[in-house]
Amino acid sequence: MAEGEHSLDLLTIEGGRPLKGDISISGSKNAALPILIATLLTDEPCGVKNVPSLDDIEAVIGLLVFLGKNVVRQRDRLDITAGPTLYGEAPYELVRKMRASVVVMGPLLARLGKVKVSLPGGCAIGGRPVNIHLEGFKALGASIQLEEGYVTAEANRLQGTSFTLDFASVGATENLMMAASLARGTTLLIGAAKEPEITDLADFLNHMGARITGAGTDTLTIEGVERLHGTEHEVIPDRIETGTYMIAAAITRGDLDLHPARPEHLRELIAKLGQAGVSVDQDNGHLRVKGVKDLHPVDAETAVHPGFPTDLQAPWMALMSLARGVSHIAERVFENRFMHVPELQRMGARIQVKGPHAAVEGVDSLSGAEVMVSDLRAGAALVLAGLAAEGKTVIHRVYHLDRGYEHLERKLSAVGARIRRSQE
Ligand code: UD1
Numbered sequence: 145m146a147e148g149e150h151s152l153d154l155l156t157i158e159g160g161r162p163l164k165g166d167i168s169i170s171g172s173k174n175a176a177l178p179i180l181i182a183t184l185l186t187d188e189p190c191g192v193k194n195v196p197s198l199d200d201i202e203a204v205i206g207l208l209v210f211l212g213k214n215v216v217r218q219r220d221r222l223d224i225t226a227g228p229t230l231y232g233e234a235p236y237e238l239v240r241k242m243r244a245s246v247v248v249m250g251p252l253l254a255r256l257g258k259v260k261v262s263l264p265g266g267c268a269i270g271g272r273p274v275n276i277h278l279e280g281f282k283a284l285g286a287s288i289q290l291e292e293g294y295v296t297a298e299a300n301r302l303q304g305t306s307f308t309l310d311f312a313s314v315g316a317t318e319n320l321m322m323a324a325s326l327a328r329g330t331t332l333l334i335g336a337a338k339e340p341e342i343t344d345l346a347d348f349l350n351h352m353g354a355r356i357t358g359a360g361t362d363t364l365t366i367e368g369v370e371r372l373h374g375t376e377h378e379v380i381p382d383r384i385e386t387g388t389y390m391i392a393a394a395i396t397r398g399d400l401d402l403h404p405a406r407p408e409h410l411r412e413l414i415a416k417l418g419q420a421g422v423s424v425d426q427d428n429g430h431l432r433v434k435g436v437k438d439l440h441p442v443d444a445e446t447a448v449h450p451g452f453p454t455d456l457q458a459p460w461m462a463l464m465s466l467a468r469g470v471s472h473i474a475e476r477v478f479e480n481r482f483m484h485v486p487e488l489q490r491m492g493a494r495i496q497v498k499g500p501h502a503a504v505e506g507v508d509s510l511s512g513a514e515v516m517v518s519d520l521r522a523g524a525a526l527v528l529a530g531l532a533a534e535g536k537t538v539i540h541r542v543y544h545l546d547r548g549y550e551h552l553e554r555k556l557s558a559v560g561a562r563i564r565r566s567q568e
Contacts, residue, residue, distance in 0.1 A: 151546075151567075155539040155553065157530035158562035159512055162435070163398035165559040169386050169405055170196040170550040171220065171379035175341040177244045178318040179348045179379060180204050180222065184211065184251035185322060186352060187226040188374030195222050195379060196550040199543070203242045210238055211248065230255060236262035236293065242547075246274055247315055250323035253286060253297045260296045272478075276309050276316040283307040284323055284331065304329030304368050312337040312362065312448045318345055325354040327368035336364045339449040340409045344380045351375040383409040384455045385549060388524045390414075390433045391459045392556070394422045395466065395532040397435035400559060405431040412452045416442050416460070420467065439463070441471035441506060448477065458484040458525035465493035466532060467506035475500045483518035484525045490515055491529050491537065512537040520548045527552070531561055540568070 171194030181204065183190040195201060197220075205215045205222070211234065212227040232252045239245040239262040252259035263274065278288050278295065284307070286299035304327045309316060317337040322345075324331035336342070338360055346359035352375050355367035381404045390410070393400035394417060407414060407426040414424050417433065419442045425432040441464060446454040454477035464471040465488055475481045482502060485495050490513045494505040512535035517523035523545040530537030542565065545552055553563045 151543055153542045153565050154568055155527070155542050156564050156566065157512070157527065157537045157539070159510075159530050159533035159535065159537060161396065161531070161560050161562060163392055163396045163400055163531065163556070163559040163561055166401045166403070167389050167555050167559060169381045169389075169402055170194075172341060172344070172382040173198055173200055173548050174314075174384070175344040176201060176379045177204050178247050178322075178341070178345045179377060180208060180224065181247050182251060182322055182345060182348055182352070183208070183213065183224040184230070184248060185255060185326065185349075186372045186374055187230075189223065189225045190374045191221060191223050191376045193221045193376070193378040194381075195220055196382065198546065198548060198550055200242050200244070200547045203238070204244070207234060207238045207245055207248065210234070211252070232256040232259045234261045239264055243272060244315065246277065247319050247322070249277065249281070249295075249297060250319035250321070253281065253299060254302055254323045254326035257300055258296070258298045260294050262294055263290070274316075276311060276313045277319045280307050280309070280316060280320040280333075281323065284320070284327055302327035302368075304331040304366075306332040306334065309333065309335040311335075314339050314342065317342055317364070321346065321349065321356065321364060321366060324366040324368060325349055325356065325372065327366075329368055331366045331368065333364040333366070334362070336362055337448060338362055340380060340383060340406070348375065348377045351377060380409075381406055384453065384521075386410060386431065387413045387453070387456045388459050388528070388549070389555075390417060390424070390431060391456070391463050391528055392531060393433035394420070394435045394439070395463050395528050397437060398559070399432070399434045401430055401432045403430040405429060407431055411450055413456060416444055416452065420463070439467040439506070441467040441469040441504070443472045445474040446477050454478055454481065455521050457481065458521045459528055461485070461495065461502060461504060462488060462525040462528040462532075464504040465495070465507060465510060465529065467504070470503060470505045473502045473504060475502075484522035487515040487522070487526055488529055491533055493529070509534050511535055514538045514540070517541040517544045520544050524549065527556075531556070
């Protein structure tokens, strides 16, 4: 990513203060992105509520507008209507800002019979190829061409099929589910992703008139329909934001009440926090998390849902840096997702990495330092470490955090954190 284009804000945190109070959880970024993209499947108006205000959401709005939609925001609600023409080409300038843009392929291919999208560039967390997306489109009858960094897919009318995903990719499942919704006949997606964001997208599509069953299991059945219509939808709460603030309560030995929350989306984290000795109470859309003085070390291995989410691996490592003993963390979903390790080490954490494994030896305290964010969730880990650390932590490249945490400093300040944003 070119540096010059980003705001060079930094965050300064004076650590060591327990966080206490209520935090309201925003709508899910990763559910909102494909849902907004799914509005490309119809020319009728759609209204989507509980959409967080984030740089990634702005990027997808920019893409929709480029493709011919009109988008109006009123607080957390977006109204999406069609302009005179729907375009089938997403250029590099727009796609490189956000990998999730590649999910426009499915709807545009289904609507227009042809789509040309820039391949997402290399990303900080591993190679992140799109081979499964493309194999799925081929199985649905599309021809695929790759040239000059662009992928073109073409098909007069997609044909329902049975397709097995090599890996339960979230983005590929979303892309193929949307394409198959307008295909002729029935599609079976076997080995599909089961994340709550997939279920939210399936609910949205079904409200548009799609016929999708099996969301939340590893086999989706999609009976193609002739057309989809407009609808209204409210996005689910963000489980990764919720999980990050749960860990914030634990790491600062604080007491936070998070709502609206969906504990059923966070079972693994709730179980692990319990094993670490942290008290988690669930009541009617609220999660109340109280930290303890002595944290037990607890191993974690990331996996597809309902396993431990890769997006909470870095935050969990920050927490385990302060446990009483050694814990082991394995990253199984992405390659190269340990960029937070050297930064946590700068703050006094004792971590050894070997391939996809990290051994974390808990220390008594972390100390504030100047650190740099490499990607969104690595940034969350550094904020958490800074909240717990003694002294001052200065976090550079905050723009990564602005992609995914709505009103981060405002929410944390309101529960007692000393955190402020300034310019480099
Ligand atoms: C989504 C989430 C991201 C989360 C990830 C895994 C959004 C916008 N982002 O990303 O926050 O960390 O799920 O839960 O929802 N892969 C392939 N070939 C493919 C597609 C993926 O090899 O065609 C690999 C990737 O390189 C990666 C793994 O599969 O190692 C997981 O990727 P995927 O589930 O597709 O993640 P995203 O949809 O990009």
